[in-house]
Amino acid sequence: MQAERTDFFERVWCIVAQIPYGKVTTYGHIAAALGARRSARIVGWALQAAPPGLPCHRVVNSNGWLTGKNHFPSPTFMEERLRSEGVRFIGPDRVDLKLHLWVPGSESEMKR
């Protein structure tokens, strides 16, 4: 069944859905949380197929740049949304990761 693809995507959605308010995370950290640090790009695919309601605007690249804003209904929606959450911007499309970087697994106990 084609639901198989949702399996991997669902992992990403689950992580993104766990991002707390006013926080952001990076593709690499999500991929690392999934155990596929090299699949950071696949994380972006999951967001592309991500259903509405998912805070995908809280996901940025390691540089803190809103690389995916181009894929939003409005290129400014992402920036406005993050600012609305109190996220500090250090550039036109760059968020302060050191102030809002959230790591997946912090909330989840995970194995180990």
Added chain:
DNA sequence: CTGATGACGTGTG
């Protein structure tokens, strides 16, 4: 099945 693409990351020159 093969080729090309992609909302990234890391390494090397």
Added chain:
DNA sequence: ACACACGCCATCA
């Protein structure tokens, strides 16, 4: 430190 290139995994044509 900066610029360029490759790799990685999954999806689409």
